[in-house]
Amino acid sequence: MAIDKGYVFTSVKLLFVLLFVESQCRLHHLVLKDDVRQRVHLNTFGFYKNGYMSVQMDRLSLNGVPIEDIDSSTIGFSLDRTSSNGFSTYLDDGLDYCVLKKVPSSDFAVVLLLLDFKYNQVRMKTSADEGMFPHIIPVLPKSEKDGEEKQQEKPQSGDVAKSRRDVTENKADVTFPLQNKDKVFSFQFYFNVTTDTQQGLYNFYFHNCYSSMAINQDASSLSTLTFSLEIHIEEKNPESFLSAGEIPLPKLYICMSGFFFSIGTIWVHVLRTRSSDVYKIHWLMAALPFTKSLSLIFHAIDYYYISNQGYPIEGWAVVYYITHLLKGALLFITIALIGTGWAFVKHILSDKDKKIFMIVIPLQVLANVAYIIIESTEEGSSEYGLWMEILFLVDLLCCGAILFPVVWSIRHLQEASATDGKAAINLAQLKLFRHYYVMIVCYIYFTRIIAILIKVIVPFQWKWLYQLLDELATLTFFVLTGHKFRPASYNPYLLLSVEDEEDMEMDDV
Template identity: 30%
Template structure:
C-alpha cells in the first residue's frame, strides 16, 4: 500500500523534474519499495548504461527472491497505468506490470561476493523515461552502488549527448541570453553615466543585479555544455549555484527596496520594511540550499520529495512577502496625497507604483504558474521552450522595471504643471469617493 502514495507524489514531481549527466550513487540500507534514479528524454539513438556493484540485501524473512528486485524504465503515460494497477491491487509488484520496460533483476547479478552487473540497453521506442529500482520483497533493505549513464548518440552514432532530448539546446540558449544581459549592463552603465546627477544608490544595486544575472546565465551555459559533452559539469555547477544564490537574493532585495520607495521616495527604511528584508533573505538562503540538494543529489535520496516541498513553500512565502512593501507604498502615497498639497505629484507616484505592482505580480505569476504549465504540457522534445519562456519573461521584467525607475533629471512622472495639479486633485477626490 505504501507504493501508491509514493508513486502519486512522484507523478506530481516528475512534471517538473529533468535530470541528466553521469551519476554515481550509493544506496544504504534502503527499504523503499521504489526508488527513482533519473528521468531522461531518449531519441531513437538513446542508450542507458547501468552498473551495479557491492549489492547486499538484508531481510527479516527467511529468504529473498532476487527476481523481485530489479531496474526498469517507465514512461509518463505508463506511470498512470501503473498507478491504476496499484490502486486495484496494493500488493501488486510493479516488476510484473506489462506497462514497464524491464532491464534486469538481481537474479542477473554475478555470484557473491562480487554481486556485480554492467550492461547497456538501446532504447527501441523514443520517449521520456524514468529509471526506477523496485523492491517487492517485504521487510527487506537494500545496499548497493549504482552508476547510471543515460545519453543519446548523434546522427553518426559516435558522439554522446548527455542532456535529455528536450534540453540539449540549453547551452546555446543560456549563452545568448547572457550576451543580452551583458549588453543590457553596458547600456545601463552608459545611461547612468549620462544622467549621473540623477543616479541613486538603488540604480547601482540594479546594475549589480544585471551583471550577476549575466554571469549566472554564462555559468549555466558552461555547466550545461560540459554536462552535454562529458556527462559531468567539471565544477561549473559550483559557480552556477553561487551566482544563482546571489542573483535570487539581489532580485528579491531590489524588488523590496523599490517597492518601499527607498532611494526614490525616502532615504531610509521603516522597521516593518527592514523586517521584510530580514525574513526574505534568510528564506532565500534556505530556498537555494533546497535547490542545490534537489539539483545535485537527484530524486533517489529518501528526503527528495520533502526538499521539493520545502523549496516550493519557501518560494511561495517569499513571493507573497515582497508584495507587502509595494502595497504599503501605494497606501502611504494615497494618504500623503490628502495632506501635502501636491496631488499631481503623488498621483503620478501612485500610478507608477501601481504599475510596478502589476508588473511584479505578472512576472511572479508567469514564472511560477505559466512556466510550470509549459513544462507540463510540452512534449519531452520541447522542454527547452519552458526555459526559453522563463528567460524571455525575466528579460522583459528587467527591461520594464529598469525603464520605469531609470535615472533621469526630469522624470516624466514628476514634471507637472498647474492644470495637471488641479486635475490630479479631482482624480484623487474621485478615487477616495469610490473607495
C-alpha cells in the same frame, strides 16, 4: 555586530562545503544504505535514436527479512517510456498496489525486471509490441567456466547485442543470471534506442514491494525490509550526455547572456547621460543584469562540459553556483527596495521594511543552498525529495514577502494623497506602484506556474522551452522595471523625492 559576522562566516562556510560536493550528473553513481522506501526514482532521461543507457547494479543486500520469504515479484526495477512529463506513466496506473505485482499493460511501453533470489535470476516482463521498446540486453561478467568473451563497457557492442537480442525478442518472460556472492546481489544490462518509435522520455525506478504486500497481514508479525543498493547508470544521446530536452541549453544560455549584458550596458549609458537624476538604487539595478549575464555564461559552460564528458568541471560549477547565489539575492533585494520606495519616496527604511529584509535575505540564502544541494545530489537519494520541497516552499515565501513592501507603499500613498497638498504627485506615484505590483505578480505567476505547466505539457525534446520562457520573462521584467524607474526629471517618483527634499530644507530654516 560580532553575531552578524559569525552568522555570515558560518553561511559562507556552509555554502562552500556544499559547492564542493561531488556531482556525477549524467554519469550517475547512487549509494543507498538501509533504505525502506517502497519506490525510488533513479532517473529520467530523454533519448533520441541511437542513444543508450547502461545500468550496473554492483551491490544489493536485503536485511530484516529472510531471503527465503521474498518472492520473485517483491524486489525489482521498472523502466517505462512516455512522450512528456505530463502523460500518464505505468506507475500512475496502479498507485494502490505495487506495479511489480501486475502484468504490464499493452497500453504502456514498460519493462519490469524482477529479482528472483531463490533461483538467482532476473526475470524480465514486458507487454510492448515488437519494436516499440528497446531490447534489454544483459551483460554477464567474465567467468573461468565460460571461455566466451563478454563485453561489459560499451552498449554499442554489436556481437553481444546480437547474441542477447535473439533471446530477448520474445514477449514472454525472459530470464538472465543474477550474481550472488554471500547474499550480495549484482547484475548488469543496457539498451540501445534503435528506431524513431523508441524515442522518448524513459523513467527508471527501483521497487520494494514487501511493505505494500504486507498491508493485509497482521501488523504484529511484520518485519521491516531494508535494502542497501549501489548502482551506476550511464546514459547518452548520439552526440551529447544531456537529455534530449537539455541539448540546446548551452547555446540558449549564451544567447540570453548576451541580451542581459546588452540591457545592462544600455542602462549604464542612461545613468551616465542623466547623472543628475540618478540615485543609489539605479546603480544597484545596473548590477543586476550584469550579474545575471555572468550567471548564464557560467551555467552554459557547466552544461557544455556535462554535454561532452557527462560531468561538470568542478571549478566552473563552483563559479556558477556563486554567481547564481548573488543573482538571486540581488534580484529579491532590488525588488524589495524598489517596493519600499527607498531612495525614490524615502531615504530611510522603516522598522517594518527592515523586517522584510531580515526575512527575505535568509530565505534567499536557504533557497539557493537548497538549489545547490539538488544540483549536486542524485535523484534517488532520500534527501533529494526533501530539498525539492524546501526549495519550492522557500521560493514561494520569498515571492510572497517581496509583495508586502509594495502593498504598504500603495497604502501610504493613498493616505498621503488625501491628507497633504501633493495629491497629483501622490496619485501618479500610486498608479505606478500599482503597475509595479501587477508586474511582480505576473512575473511570479508566469515563472512559477505557467512556465512549469508548459514544461510538463510539451514533448520531451522541447523541454528547453521552459528555460527559454523563464529567461524571456525575466528579461521582460528587467526592461519594464527599468522603464518605470528610469532617471528622468519628469518621473513621478523623482518629483516627490525632490519635493520632500525642499520641504526638509524649509524645515531646517
